[in-house]
């Protein structure tokens with residue numbers, strides 16, 4: 001696979017460079033069309049013949065299929081420099097196109113045979129690693145091929161030989177790689193002889209099936225829009241890269257360097273980009289990467305300096321790498337196992353169609369636009385069709401990044417910049433700035449039997465009486481999943497639960513609670529009153545169970561997306577009084593020794609003392625009514641106007657009132 005991938009990348013570089021060079025005598029349009037033609041020839045067979053070739057591939061012995069395919073590809077690739085050597089430019093170009101189509105047809109047999117063989121050679125538990133390796137050799141060989149191609153071009157020009165010879169040598173190396181592959185596959189006796197089931201459903205069937213699923217899921221819709229947008233932008237670059245580099249006075253070596261820069265950037269983005277902004281929500285980072293890629297592409301189009309272009313191309317590749325790895329990982333994590341395969345194949349099929357369409361349009365569009373000179377005094381600025389295509393591609397990627405993000409944002413309502421700045425400082429999800437949320441968030445905290453449930457109920461009734469939309473809720477157990485978690489967490493018979501599992505289960509309940517109940521209510525403007533929130537974990541798991549408070553805090557910041565209440569009412573009651581108030585059998589936590597509950601109380605008080613502006617501490621031994629009054633007095637201070645501003649605006653401008 002490594003040999004073939006290296007050969008395939010060299011093939012792309014050599015053929016596009018060769019096509020451009022053959023038309024070098026022609027104008028800019030002829031070059032753009034010639035290079036575009038090679039890309040169309042490369043992609044068309046997969047779209048038209050994919051299903052047919054897949055059906056044929058099912059019937060043959062896979063080892064024989066691959067060996068025959070490798071030998072055929074070897075002969076076809078070797079024939080290209082031979083024909084270019086003897087024939088006229090026109091005939092040579094035609095043969096390049098025909099040979100490319102034929103090589104791609106052969107690939108349609110080789111690829112499914114190879115894909116179906118891998119599971120035969122690798123044990124199931126290592127299949128995922130095998131697939132990672134597959135990705136690594138498929139894309140990792142691209143910069144290697146680019147470096148090799150650039151080196152060949154330099155050597156050829158040092159010897160003063162004809163420029164097309166660098167492509168010819170690259171094609172010979174490419175053909176040699178196929179020969180090596182044929183030999184290696186031939187020696188792989190482990191490949192089973194009997195034919196297996198290689199499923200290659202029609203590209204169009206996959207697309208239709210995929211659309212059904214993608215259309216119904218917001219996250220996947222966002223991911224797919226984003227990833228296809230990246231492909232479209234990439235297609236624009238591929239379609240015009242050769243004439244673009246030529247217009248910047250770059251030769252084949254420069255073309256190889258620009259091509260390689262994309263992949264070097266991709267590798268950097270995949271491995272280091274995620275660490276750089278690792279604290280930003282993955283979905284936001286995905287959208288950001290695409291938007292930045294779009295803007296960089298526009299800069300590449302407008303700046304006519306090869307060195308700067310190469311540097312920007314590395315950045316472009318890095319953004320694409322980040323988007324690609326996040327997209328793949330999110331699909332892997334968020335799409336159900338039964339649908340994951342189809343989602344991936346849908347993405348690949350659609351990506352191919354998009355790539356083909358864009359590459360097909362890019363060359364002719366560039367050619368149609370031609371080249372224009374803008375002269376201001378002694379300054380001359382040339383803007384040609386390749387620049388136009390890159391600007392359009394960049395604008396498209398930027399729009400798609402924004403649209404994709406809107407579909408999948410998991411931090412809606414939180415300003416992007418505050419998240420980004422927090423991530424740059426290396427902070428995990430800054431606190432959600434609640435001034436941007438229309439609702440009001442109040443939490444009640446305290447030890448066992450302190451009166452939280454009673455008081456939160458009282459305040460909810462009081463607020464409803466005043467016309468507020470109130471959501472009264474509690475932790476753990478306010479969602480479907482939460483109810484199950486509550487049963488596990490409080491079951492006195494559940495003896496062996498470790499402290500860390502306990503902390504994670506409370507955090508899981510909270511994550512579900514925030515996403516399904518609290519955040520939607522706050523965003524529609526409701527007052528949310530919760531009986532327990534993050535402080536309970538800090539007190540019970542942090543102080544009670546003696547877990548690292550920093551760890552408990554981080555897990556909960558992640559679970560809640562940093563959502564902090566406007567006000568926390570701490571009903572401070574000595575544990576012996578609170579525990580005495582409770583009737584019935586003690587649950588798993590209530591039955592902890594009194595020292596545990598003392599530590600919990602101490603931590604609650606410490607948390608309140610650290611941020612007095614966000615806390616109200618009430619003595620829980622006071623009478624019920626008195627506590628209610630103290631709470632109401634404090635809550636009244638932060639209550640929003642019960643009549644929404646929008647309604648007031650409407651009322652204020654009613655013609656009936658003016659009349």
Ligand SMILES: Nc1ncnc2c1ncn2[C@@H]1O[C@H](COP(=O)(O)OP(=O)(O)OP(=O)(O)O)[C@@H](O)[C@H]1O
Pocket residue numbers: 446447448449450451452453454455581582620621622623624627
């Ligand atoms: N200030 C108070 N004085 C006397 N009894 C009270 C007071 N507040 C609550 N109670 C009583 O104590 C019992 C426990 O109250 P409540 O359920 O509100 O406490 P809690 O903090 O929610 O308990 P838990 O820790 O189980 O969630 C109830 O019977 C309630 O009527």
Ligand SMILES: Cc1cn([C@H]2C[C@H](O)[C@@H](COP(=O)(O)O)O2)c(=O)[nH]c1=O
Pocket residue numbers: 448474475476490506532533534536537538540541589590
């Ligand atoms: C949210 C939360 C709760 N706990 C403990 C505290 C109580 O013992 C129970 C909840 O029971 P309640 O009658 O509903 O108050 O769970 C905890 O240890 N950690 C938490 O984060």
